[in-house]
Amino acid sequence: MAQVESLSDDQVRGIKSLASRCQQHDGAEPFNEETLLSLTKIPGPHLVHFLIGSSDHTIGYAQLTLTDGEANAEMAVDPRYRRQGHGRRLMEDLVSSATNNATVLRLWSHGDGESARRVAESEGFRRSRVLFELGIDSQRIHWPRTWPEGAGDWPTGNGPRLSLPDGMRLRAFEPGNDESELVRVNAAAFAAHPEQGQWTFEDVITREQEEWFDSEGVILAEGPDGVVGFHFTKMIPEDGETPVGEIYVLGIDPEVQGSGLGRILTWAGMGHMAARGAKTITLFVDESNEPAVRLYRSQGFETVRTDVQYSRPLSLPA
Structure with a gap:
């Protein structure tokens, strides 16, 4: 797995392609807007990228951001390569990297998928926040x-x-x-x-x-x-x-x-x-x-999607 501070144009395209495949399979985007915007941000110690695969085909990606002693992350694995340990590898690297810089790691799961829930709970994460996407037909307003x-x-x-x-x-x-x-x-x-x-x-x-x-x-x-x-x-x-x-x-x-x-x-x-x-x-x-x-x-809004944030406390090294 590659851990990098900045991404090449090919790597950015590979991650966006991965996101598209996950969305088609899962019915929900794997990354929020801020994560996608950060793909081309100026590198710094507060932002870390983790990649699995090659520039031609990205199998997995995770992004870690560090702010005021807290770490936030998002990750995704190509649907064709799930249940092969890639998600667990990304999770372990996120925890390892965050432990050196934060006291808590928060991880978003968009769409509240079963696969993400299983991996998160197996690594000691607990459900800590729920975000609803609500929608309404404009003709009903x-x-x-x-x-x-x-x-x-x-x-x-x-x-x-x-x-x-x-x-x-x-x-x-x-x-x-x-x-x-x-x-x-x-x-x-x-x-x-x-x-x-x-x-x-x-x-x-x-x-x-x-x-x-x-x-x-x-x-x-x-x-x-x-x-x-x-x-x-x-x-x-x-x-x-x-x-x-x-x-x-x-x-x-x-x-x-x-x-x-x-x-x-x-x-x-x-x-x-x-x-x-x-x-x-x-x-x-x-x-x-x-x-x-x-x-x-x-007012007539109904649930379109449910996003879940999982959290795990970390111990800073002595």
Whole structure:
């Protein structure tokens, strides 16, 4: 097995091909967005790659990231080569590498697959977090009767009449001008979130360079003193045709939480995506966030996929 700090172009292509094969077999992507973006990041001691196979055919891949004494990882093995010990080899190397730098190792399993559960539990990992992907057919949504100032050509129906708090308006994100404001609001909104709260200026720029990025799909709520909330939407074609819309990030400055702004921004993002052709709208929410789960389910959202995080405590060497 190769352990490397940076990947060649051939290795990146091999890992993406592996991910595609796993998705076709398992019905769920094996890696999250951050893992795929990290394939081409500048190497550093906080990021390690593990590979099984050749540049022509990647059999297995794992990625380990280290932050503030915690290690997070994702891994995948080609469906044709499972039950041959490759998953266990990747797991053992992740544990060995993380033990030198962290006190806990967290591992995501997308789709809550039986194979991943078996390997994780056999290596002493325990289920620690559950993330639901929920989805709804946009034609089942009861769209608002009216939209507030700054709305686009979004669908209307017999739903509520939406209005913003006094002095606020909606507008589209402006690349080159709004990155710092978005990062500021995001950091305040997700101060306690283990992943989202860590977004940097560079993380926003990276997403602006993705093919799916649409500046009009990043909807800002602006008050007299600046941006107070945003809805970052994401549209990706499914099977090359009908796009699926995702409530990607919804951030509200704690100073205005409770004002109803989050509800309005949620509607705004969904309206934008439906107007752009999204037949399905999805979002991710933690199982532990019971009020949000109940709210979305009451609105007609149903479970599309379940992701599970497994955790194992580690002992730093003396």
